[in-house]
Amino acid sequence: MKIDFKVNGRDYSLEVREDMRLLDFLREELKLTGTKEGCGEGECGACTVIIDGKAVNSCLVLVPEIDGREVITVEGLERDGRLHPLQESFIEKGAVQCGFCTPGMLMSAKALLDGNADPSDEEIMEAIEGNLCRCTGYYKIVQAIRDAAGKLRNGKA
Amino acid sequence: MPVDERELKSMLGGEDCKIMAGGTDLLVRIRSGRLSPSRIVSLARMKGMDGILDLGEEVSIGSRVTMSELLKCELIAASCPILPMVVREIGSPQIRNRATLAGNLVNASPAGDSIMALYLSNATVVISGVNGERREKVSSFIKGPGRTTLSRDEYVGAILLEKTPGYFPQFYKVGQRSAMAIAVASVGSLISGQEIRMAFGSVAPTVAVPEKACEYFEKAGEKFDDGEFARLAMLAISPIDDVRASAWYRSTVVKNLVQRTLNVWRKKG
Ligand SMILES: Cc1cc2nc3c(=O)[nH]c(=O)nc-3n(C[C@H](O)[C@H](O)[C@H](O)COP(=O)(O)OP(=O)(O)OC[C@H]3O[C@@H](n4cnc5c(N)ncnc54)[C@H](O)[C@@H]3O)c2cc1C
Ligand code: FES
Numbered sequence A: 001m002k003i004d005f006k007v008n009g010r011d012y013s014l015e016v017r018e019d020m021r022l023l024d025f026l027r028e029e030l031k032l033t034g035t036k037e038g039c040g041e042g043e044c045g046a047c048t049v050i051i052d053g054k055a056v057n058s059c060l061v062l063v064p065e066i067d068g069r070e071v072i073t074v075e076g077l078e079r080d081g082r083l084h085p086l087q088e089s090f091i092e093k094g095a096v097q098c099g100f101c102t103p104g105m106l107m108s109a110k111a112l113l114d115g116n117a118d119p120s121d122e123e124i125m126e127a128i129e130g131n132l133c134r135c136t137g138y139y140k141i142v143q144a145i146r147d148a149a150g151k152l153r154n155g156k157a
Numbered sequence B: 001m002p003v004d005e006r007e008l009k010s011m012l013g014g015e016d017c018k019i020m021a022g023g024t025d026l027l028v029r030i031r032s033g034r035l036s037p038s039r040i041v042s043l044a045r046m047k048g049m050d051g052i053l054d055l056g057e058e059v060s061i062g063s064r065v066t067m068s069e070l071l072k073c074e075l076i077a078a079s080c081p082i083l084p085m086v087v088r089e090i091g092s093p094q095i096r097n098r099a100t101l102a103g104n105l106v107n108a109s110p111a112g113d114s115i116m117a118l119y120l121s122n123a124t125v126v127i128s129g130v131n132g133e134r135r136e137k138v139s140s141f142i143k144g145p146g147r148t149t150l151s152r153d154e155y156v157g158a159i160l161l162e163k164t165p166g167y168f169p170q171f172y173k174v175g176q177r178s179a180m181a182i183a184v185a186s187v188g189s190l191i192s193g194q195e196i197r198m199a200f201g202s203v204a205p206t207v208a209v210p211e212k213a214c215e216y217f218e219k220a221g222e223k224f225d226d227g228e229f230a231r232l233a234m235l236a237i238s239p240i241d242d243v244r245a246s247a248w249y250r251s252t253v254v255k256n257l258v259q260r261t262l263n264v265w266r267k268k269g
């Protein structure tokens, strides 16, 4: 079937397979391989993308569902070759080790900060509750998100 | 993908077709090979079924309303406070942004968290199909684990919850991890002066209501004894051993949570 949608600011109008997962569509058809697959069942959050402002697991979305909607993936964070403050803070605060969980974490964090400019640590923990990280123990990730929130509030974005 | 209820009705029935709301149960089951429907009818592009309406004594929740939308709704917070208490414990933000109450209900898992709130709120399921509309109480709608009275050509249009602002709501869930845990056991309750409503999750084939204990609470008066209440409450459960916990552990958890429910209520009252 044919659908119209937006990914990272760009408009598309494409013929898609009805039974394809959004995750596979992004990776295989649009070649946006930043979005990762961990579990394929909604548990790990590695596949998190933002649809119309809300963080969702792209492994649990079928492509036809994005008809008329806007998707943002980790590739959409960067602006004019500059990293997003969240990406900078993740690097600066050592919140990236193997990096597998990072794209998903960044998207959950972005969805949070877009709606809440000054979240408490508790709110940050809640926002990344659906993103598993086997390496960092989460503390540095929370620090990085708090740090990025500060930068964004001070207009250093 | 149907765009309204008329189209939806015409697409259901016949071959092995499945409705998809948030897909957080359905797509996981398809992926694991436990289910392979020949057709998926997604509600994603439907108009309607997405409202939360004040009906006076009841609140109507459309089948496409997500768990996240429920958590943001002031009407629900004020009139059915037990619902957000339970929904907040479901999955993760990503799951709650997609998952629906109707999907949780039709999935009819004994661990279905929101089903517990539906029992406590004396909920009515509004079912539609080619032959019109029918209504059924949640307790009779659910027939067993994964089984409801829904026939192939029917769908859930909305769920009506009785408003319970005068009740003191409590919900406790014990899982393996704090986030994302499917419950090992859960206990929910609504208490007002003389009346108690209580329900247990994950300790019987469906959500269980300890009716004898509730009657005792209402009749015992001065003679009320916590031990007797707990004993009667335990008659409602038939926990099993599974990968997540042993039956013995589950009963112990329920007993403790029942006691905690009484303690917290007294402290509050
Ligand atoms: C990682 C993860 C964590 C989870 N955590 C929890 C948890 O903590 N607690 C919990 O209770 N559940 C949990 N779940 C299960 C699931 O998210 C919920 O059951 C959810 O409410 C299902 O809603 P849905 O809209 O996604 O349903 P879907 O997957 O779309 O559908 C589920 C079933 O309902 C049917 N259906 C859906 N809508 C209708 C309708 N309107 N009419 C008729 N039939 C319909 C479908 O055909 C299907 O059989 C979790 C799932 C995942 C993947
Ligand atoms: S791959 Fe989607 S949540 Fe794990």
Ligand code: FES
Residues within 6 Å of the ligand: A095, A096, A097, A098, A099, A100, A101, A102, A132, A133, A134, A135, A136
């Ligand atoms: S950095 Fe390795 S999983 Fe998070």
